[in-house]
Each structure stands twice: as C-alpha cells, then as structure tokens.
Amino acid sequence: MADQNLAKLEKNETSNYELQRFLEFSLGEEDYAIPLLSVREVISVPETTPIPKAPAHFLGIMNLRGQVISVVDLRTKLKIKPLENNSEESVIIVDINGMNLGIVVDSINKVLAFQVDEINEVPEIESQVNAEYIQGVYRKEDSLTVLLDVAKVLDLKDKTFVKKAA
Secondary structure, three states: OHHHHHHHHHHOOOOOOOEEEEEEEEEOOEEEEEEHHHEEEEEEOOOOEOOOOOOOOEEEEEEEOOEEEEEEEHHHHOOOOOOOOOOOOEEEEEEEOOEEEEEEEOEEEEEEEEEHHHEEOOOOOOOOOOHHHEEEEEEOOOOEEEEEOHHHHOOHHHHHHHHHHO
C-alpha cells in the first residue's frame, strides 16, 4: 500500500528534482508532514461547538471568519497519546478535495522542502499510524518524518459526517 502511495506521489510530479514543500508537525512523540499546498492556515485551538453523537475524534464545528469548519483531533483519530501540559497545540486548516477541515496537532515544527526522490518507501518502522495513511517517509539526519495522507486518515463515514456538520 505504501509503495502505491509513493508511486502516486511520484506520478503527480513533473520532475523528481522539483522541490516539494510539506508542513511538519508533531503528534505525540512522532513527526508527521502534509503537503504545504493543502494547508490554508494555522491557528490556535478555537472554541468549538460539539455535535451530539459525533465520533470521539470529532471535536465539533467552529466559525472561522464566517465559514463553518469541522475540527478533528488527529491524535484521537490515530490513537496517539497527546503531549501533556502542551501550550503549542494548534489547528491546521486544510483543504481536502475542496472541503475545509481543521485538524488539531501537538505542535507545528517547520516547513520541509525536499525533492521527491528523497522520499523513502515506508520501511519496517514502529509507527503508531496505519501504513495505508502513509505516503512515504522523509529521512532527516537522525530521525524520520512520516508523510501523512490526511484524506485517507478520515474514512468515508468521517467525510460524510464532516460534510453534514459544516
């Protein structure tokens, strides 16, 4: 599955030498990244209005400058224990196939820029994330950043719920 994700990522590129930009963030003790082109903005964690009978990872909806946006805690969805006493918690507003969604993360780290051929297939690593959500792995000096496919993290049932809530 990860090989297919990597092949798809490479296929979408005109050149393997073109720099790709990703927003790196932390969930628990691990680093993840999503394509910077899908990020609209980063905000502090807002007050949300809970929706009855919503899945546990669905925090509710928020008003962002007149637009109703669903907010999902990615840590809860991926069963990752959040950091305690964390003042860097943030919400990344992402555009997934024309649908805006807020995802809560432990912290925003930095923007990564690297070439597609620097993306490695998913090795046999201990990750808390299901391999089907992983597009590839970017190896930094002595650590790994998992390139996450947020659209796949939310299954079809979640997408339907988010669309109805917004």
